[in-house]
Amino acid sequence: MKTIAYYPGCTLKNTAKNFEDSALCALDRLGYEAKELARWNCCGTVFSLATDDLMHHVAPIRNLVRAKEAGSDTILTLCAMCYNTLKRANERVKNDAESLEKINNFMDTETVKYAGDVRVLHLLEILRDELTFPVLAGKVVKKPNGLKVANYYGCLLVRPKSVGLDDQENPIVLEDLMTALGIESVEFPYKTECCGAYQTVDEPKAVADRTYRILSSARRQGADLVTVSCPLCAFNLDQRQKQAALLFADFEPLPVVYFTQLLALGLGCPEDRMRFDLHYVDPRPVLKKKGVL
Numbered sequence: 001m002k003t004i005a006y007y008p009g010c011t012l013k014n015t016a017k018n019f020e021d022s023a024l025c026a027l028d029r030l031g032y033e034a035k036e037l038a039r040w041n042c043c044g045t046v047f048s049l050a051t052d053d054l055m056h057h058v059a060p061i062r063n064l065v066r067a068k069e070a071g072s073d074t075i076l077t078l079c080a081m082c083y084n085t086l087k088r089a090n091e092r093v094k095n096d097a098e099s100l101e102k103i104n105n106f107m108d109t110e111t112v113k114y115a116g117d118v119r120v121l122h123l124l125e126i127l128r129d130e131l132t133f134p135v136l137a138g139k140v141v142k143k144p145n146g147l148k149v150a151n152y153y154g155c156l157l158v159r160p161k162s163v164g165l166d167d168q169e170n171p172i173v174l175e176d177l178m179t180a181l182g183i184e185s186v187e188f189p190y191k192t193e194c195c196g197a198y199q200t201v202d203e204p205k206a207v208a209d210r211t212y213r214i215l216s217s218a219r220r221q222g223a224d225l226v227t228v229s230c231p232l233c234a235f236n237l238d239q240r241q242k243q244a245a246l247l248f249a250d251f252e253p254l255p256v257v258y259f260t261q262l263l264a265l266g267l268g269c270p271e272d273r274m275r276f277d278l279h280y281v282d283p284r285p286v287l288k289k290k291g292v293l
Contacts, residue, residue: 004126005072006034007063009082010042016079016231016258018275023078023123023260025269030131030139034076037066045081047088054099058106060089064118065110074119076126078260080230084156087120087163122157123260124173124229125165133180141268143182144290149262150188150218150226151175154195154233168192174227174259181266186221190214195236207236208243215241215254224286225255227262234258239280255283265292 012020027034040063048056063086067075077083093100094116104113127136151174158164158171166173171192175185193214196207214237218226228234238256245251261274261283271293276284287293 001031001033003033003035004074004076005067005070006036007040007043007067007075007077007082007086008036009077009079011231012079015278016234018278019078019231019234019258019260021273021275022258022264022269025273026260026264026267027123029264029267029269030136032126035070037063037070037075040066043082043085045085047085054102055106057089057092057099058103060086061093061103061114062107062110064090064120065107065112065114067118068112068114073117074121076121076123078123078229080122080154080156081232083120083122083165084159084163088160090116090118090120091163122165122229124157124177127177127263128173133176136177137180137182140181140266142266142292144287144292146184147286147290147292148184148186148222148224149178150186150221150223151178151191151259152188152195152214152218152226152228152233152237152256153192154228154230155192155197157229158192174229177259177263178227181262183262186218186223188218188221188223190217195230195233197232197236200232200236200240204240204243205247208240208247211237211240212244212248212251215244215256216251219252219254223254224290225257225283227257227259229259241281253281255279255281255286257283262292 044059153171158166158168161168178185196210200207241253
């Protein structure tokens with residue numbers, strides 16, 4: 001069993017337990033122990049773009065200090081927003097000695113000084129680059145019968161180019177993962193479009209419009225469901241389907257799942273680790289029809 005320091009972030013401890021529980025079960029089946037960091041804090045959710053706003057980089061860097069305290073030079077995260085925030089803050093201090101010094105001074109109560117020496121990895125990078133998809137394919141015990149998915153990347157897994165884990169315009173890591181799981185990916189022109197993000201608070205109708213366009217495109221391409229890797233994307237594409245149905249008479253609901261749920265099912269994890277009860281559109285009828293459940 002290989003141990004890796006794990007940063008969950010806030011949402012995976014409440015509304016995105018379906019993301020965390022399925023991922024942890026899958027990691028265990030693959031021989032990884034995700035050891036949650038002690039005393040982790042919110043990453044700040046978004047990366048501050050202001051060059052003189054170092055204070056907002058303290059939160060993500062403090063989590064990297066926690067990894068060092070745990071004796072690890074690598075930190076694993078699942079949420080695309082956490083991944084983006086942690087990695088961009090890390091890249092800034094690694095490339096700017098003055099910023100690193102100031103942030104360490106801000107954290108003057110910490111016993112460990114950060115030196116920019118922790119790798120920030122997303123689970124997809126672990127699967128692709130360390131485990132590798134051919135090895136993963138050999139561990140799959142349950143393959144669906146004709147399941148077709150549209151893989152939705154959103155913004156933060158692939159942007160900006162300096163930290164993205166795949167090509168910005170045409171990423172394929174999720175497609176390669178699905179192939180390893182015996183699942184067909186459909187062509188999906190909306191896969192890197194924004195879901196509306198935090199506009200869901202002030203402009204829910206605008207986000208419902210995005211939901212309609214994204215999911216309708218996936219359905220036209222023949223998808224049985226949509227995969228995501230971000231709790232905010234999951235909320236906007238799943239929970240906002242209620243508003244989309246009120247706004248658009250021709251809207252047809254479409255299940256939205258985390259990629260980790262399909263991964264965990266393929267590796268033989270029990271259904272109760274999927275937490276399908278947290279979904280607005282229940283994916284179980286489709287998954288049962290395709291022989292996954």
